[in-house]
Amino acid sequence: MKKTLATMILGLGFTVLVAGCSTNEARTDSYDQIIEEGKLIVGLDDTFAPMGFRDSNGEIVGFDIDLANEVGERLDLDVEFQPIDWALKETELTNGNIDLIWNGYTITDERKKQVDFSSPYLENSQIIIVLEDSEIQTKEDLSGKVVAAQQSSSAVDAINADESNIIEEFANEEVVLYPSNNDVFNDLASERSDAIVVDETLGRYYMNQNEDISYRVLEDNFGEEEYAVGMRKEDDKLTEAINQALEEMKADGTYDKIYAKWFAE
Numbered sequence: 001m002k003k004t005l006a007t008m009i010l011g012l013g014f015t016v017l018v019a020g021c022s023t024n025e026a027r028t029d030s031y032d033q034i035i036e037e038g039k040l041i042v043g044l045d046d047t048f049a050p051m052g053f054r055d056s057n058g059e060i061v062g063f064d065i066d067l068a069n070e071v072g073e074r075l076d077l078d079v080e081f082q083p084i085d086w087a088l089k090e091t092e093l094t095n096g097n098i099d100l101i102w103n104g105y106t107i108t109d110e111r112k113k114q115v116d117f118s119s120p121y122l123e124n125s126q127i128i129i130v131l132e133d134s135e136i137q138t139k140e141d142l143s144g145k146v147v148a149a150q151q152s153s154s155a156v157d158a159i160n161a162d163e164s165n166i167i168e169e170f171a172n173e174e175v176v177l178y179p180s181n182n183d184v185f186n187d188l189a190s191e192r193s194d195a196i197v198v199d200e201t202l203g204r205y206y207m208n209q210n211e212d213i214s215y216r217v218l219e220d221n222f223g224e225e226e227y228a229v230g231m232r233k234e235d236d237k238l239t240e241a242i243n244q245a246l247e248e249m250k251a252d253g254t255y256d257k258i259y260a261k262w263f264a265e
Contacts, residue, residue, distance in 0.1 A: 031237035043098035046083040047180040051104035063262040071245040087152035101230035106154035120226035126158040132214035139220035143169040145194035151177035155197040158222035
């Protein structure tokens with residue numbers, strides 16, 4: 001019995017040791033490997049204009065695309081853009097399928113539990129959009145109305161974080177969720193929803209590109225926020241390298257040129 005017990009303890013200790021080694025290996029900073037392979041994989045929602053989206057030729061373009069490509073050039077890395085299910089973005093990152101989440105990715109307390117963020121590089125807000133002839137004038141007017149947003153987006157986080165618990169006043173006490181913001185806008189245009197909540201950068205760009213439909217932005221919103229690049233928590237060297245590249249771009253005027261290209265109006 002003593003021999004059996006000793007064998008079980010030894011086996012248990014070996015299992016714990018192997019598990020510990022696997023965990024430590026999984027948590028190794030990936031920067032050196034990325035440099036060795038010469039490639040940086042960026043996960044994005046390819047419908048999120050003007051941050052990262054497909055143009056009329058099917059090419060992925062946008063403000064974040066230009067920023068990421070410039071960072072890649074400064075780090076001597078090729079940048080590969082990988083469209084992902086936005087609802088699974090943190091899972092894709094943790095599993096190593098992508099190296100960065102870079103696509104109008106808002107800093108939130110909940111996301112900080114799962115990823116590390118770069119320094120913020122762009123301010124944003126969560127705006128409320130209705131059709132021009134809508135009776136809705138204020139946030140309070142959303143009571144009893146159908147409100148839509150993109151699933152797993154910071155818009156949903158902002159609505160849920162609202163101190164007045166306004167979501168309880170929405171129709172069916174819920175936000176109607178869609179996979180992409182294009183779906184969200186289509187829902188409003190077809191009048192299936194009464195109002196939508198989206199990132200201001202995307203919302204104003206979308207409205208500018210679709211002037212055949214008359215939209216209106218409420219003065220009320222669901223709060224100010226900032227965009228940053230998301231990385232695995234163990235990737236300290238990668239975070240430092242990206243922060244340095246972004247800082248250099250702002251100092252030498254490259255950031256301003258890219259900004260003017262996409263947000264001149």
